[in-house]
Amino acid sequence: MFNWMRNRRMFVLMIIVVLFVAVMGFSIGDRKKLTWxxxxxxxASGVVQQWFYKPAGYIAGLFEDLTNLRGIYKENEELRKMAAAYARDKNKYNISEQQNKRLxxxxxxxxxQKxxxxxxxxxxxxxxxxxxxxxxxxxxxxxxxxxxxPNMVVVTRDGLVGHISRVTPFSSNVMPLTELDDKSPDSKQYAATVLGKESLSFGMVDNFDAETGKLSMSRIAENDPLTKNDVIITSGQGNVFPQGMIIGTVENVQVGDIGLTRTATIxxxxxxxxxxxxxxxxxxxxEETAE
Amino acid sequence: MSMQRIIPIMLLIFFIEGTIFYWLLPGNLVSRVVPHFTLAFVLFASLYRGRHTAVLLGLSFGLLQDIVYYGNIIGVHSFSMGLVGYMTGLLLERKRSTLLMALTMILLSTLVYETVVYFVYRVFRLTHQTYEWALMDHIIPSLFLQLGFVLVIYVPARRWFEGTAKKKGEEEEE
Structure with missing residues (x-):
């Protein structure tokens, strides 16, 4: 009797382990549609989480605002300067946009294409x-x-946050850039370039180092003009991710793994x-391709 | 307290983990101090109620976490929570655990849980950090949080789970 019980327990345990391995293996990677x-x-959980997250954010934001009160005058001054600069740039932008359209x-x-x-x-x-x-x-x-x-890009005012990984009718999950991993079986890569040198520079942002909190951009050609403090944006090549989303700034450039290409820390x-x-x-x- | 009332409490705690608790943490501690509040309840269940309840709670709440935060993979937390709940129950469910005993057991089980999660991610090549780094980065800080949480809820949680166990025992005797 006892022996039979033990065997049954082992049997159930093994079935459960196999089941879990199957579920994990199945769920890994890209899936277009989720099951019901x-x-x-x-x-359902999205609805509930919404009730909690927003008020908590407001209250935390209030405390943050109170502590930031001292710096607000200085910030305001800087913002005014920036607004003036933007107004100047806007004129320039309008002219070049019209020219662009005409061309x-x-x-x-x-x-x-337009x-x-x-x-x-x-x-x-x-x-x-x-x-x-x-x-x-x-x-x-x-x-x-x-x-x-899936694969739409998510940004804040500062820059790129990540891409949409899973979509349901009323909520979706975003995989942040901090999940990028060049050794992972299904991690994404962002084709990237340098702001202002779009036609000259190219690389792939494909890894995030959790220990240093920095991204890395690999496969930069030897003659690439990329240097320190350059602003890295998505290049839009590959037609998965849109163009011109700010990823970050270059901290240093070093020779890559094989020696033929270079790698930048961002x-x-x-x-x-x-x-x-x-x-x-x-x-x-x-949108068009989806329809 | 019956299971019908413990489960809503656990659900509430689960939702607080990802929303209110996240806001309470300062930015540099996010993903270093990881709350395992639902796991604490699962372990209380395995200590004071029985391993079968614990394994069911662990599997279902783990699965909930897996699906709600579905990024790469489903099943890691479900598997590890169920396993840890069952093992703890197997070791200690018949003994009357004191506070110190329960604390040690819950901390040990949380450590085992984190280790199992880490190695599953490692096996599927979704993380490349060394175990030592993971230990220093988030496993040990999270254990301190777990210690605090368990101390706070020890008295009410024990009453809830033991109360149900006693009632169930009486029913079985009848």
């Missing part, structure tokens, strides 16, 4: 953040009903802690 139990759990028409651009850089920014509220150090998923309150699709521009609002970038061409 996952959708249900994600959406595109002269060169017979198709409608699709609309390629008309990104729409959808504002989303963060509803929860995972505490797991191996999986720092950020949850937002926009889902497939709002037009969100300080991320966006602050990943205590986010409240983020923007999801909707690319028009992505």
């Amino acid at each position: 139990p996952e959708n249900f759990v994600l959406d 595109k028409e002269d060169l017979n651009f198709t409608e699709r 609309g390629l850089n008309d990104y729409r920014y959808l504002i989303a509220q963060v509803i929860a953040v995972s505490n797991d150090p191996y999986n720092q998923t950020i949850r937002i309150n926009l889902g497939s009903k709002d037009g969100i699709q 300080k991320p521009a966006a602050d990943f802690d205590h986010l409240t609002e983020v923007f999801v970038v909707e690319v028009p061409s992505m």
